Amino acid sequence: MSYIEFRNVRKEYIMGETSILALRDASFHVEKGELAVILGSSGAGKTTALNILGGMDRATSGSVIVDGRDIVKLNNRDLVTYRRHDIGFVFQFYNLVPNLTALENVEFATQVSSNALDPKQTLVNVGLGDRLDNFPSQLSGGEQQRVSIARAVAKNPKLLLCDEPTGALDYATGKQVLKLLQDTCRRDGITVLIITHNTALAPMADRLIRFRSGQVIEEKTNPSPADIEDIEW
């Protein structure tokens, strides 16, 4: 059994009289320590799948095995615990708490986690050791995204889930952020999933997962992934 098994997942959103089928029997798997890149056009179901995997949303049917446990079957309380301890999330627009400093943002996240890393050291590791006391508004977009990665990594999660983490960044800054994610995967052995619209990133992945119309239409592994520094787009 793989570390992550997303099996025949359906997700139906009911809105009054109509319903939208965001996922229709989507299946993929990811091995422990892999970096997976998720591609697909707008509306294909990528965010829905990541939110279900992260325990932020629930599947209508199917199973989602993470480290041997089916999270679809968890009750609400256990799902909260799963989200707190096992999942680090990185969003396109950082989602930092504006009135907390960089250090406080990371500390805040680690308070709810059981085996958290040292917040200060984690910020040093993402290159922000000299910006600990800055508020998000005093940091550039790339720096804010590095704080948000530090916040997710400091929880010492099983999975690092990133939804278009470079969507709001320029080329060079986006590349730095991707390098940080690739290093985090390789150095710390954290399983990382990255949603992107940038098909040029495919070579950096250990595994490529492509969505279309709520289904996974392609899944392939890459035995020799490229360093992000060697990819141009």
Ligand SMILES: Nc1ncnc2c1ncn2[C@@H]1O[C@H](COP(=O)(O)OP(=O)(O)OP(=O)(O)O)[C@@H](O)[C@H]1O
């Ligand atoms: N909470 C919701 N309520 C109703 N419909 C939703 C909800 N969330 C997503 N959807 C619908 O489900 C489908 C898949 O959406 P999703 O956000 O997963 O796509 P995506 O692949 O992440 O697209 P994008 O690349 O634009 O972010 C879309 O048709 C979307 O409108």
Ligand SMILES: [Mg+2]
């Ligand atoms: Mg999305």
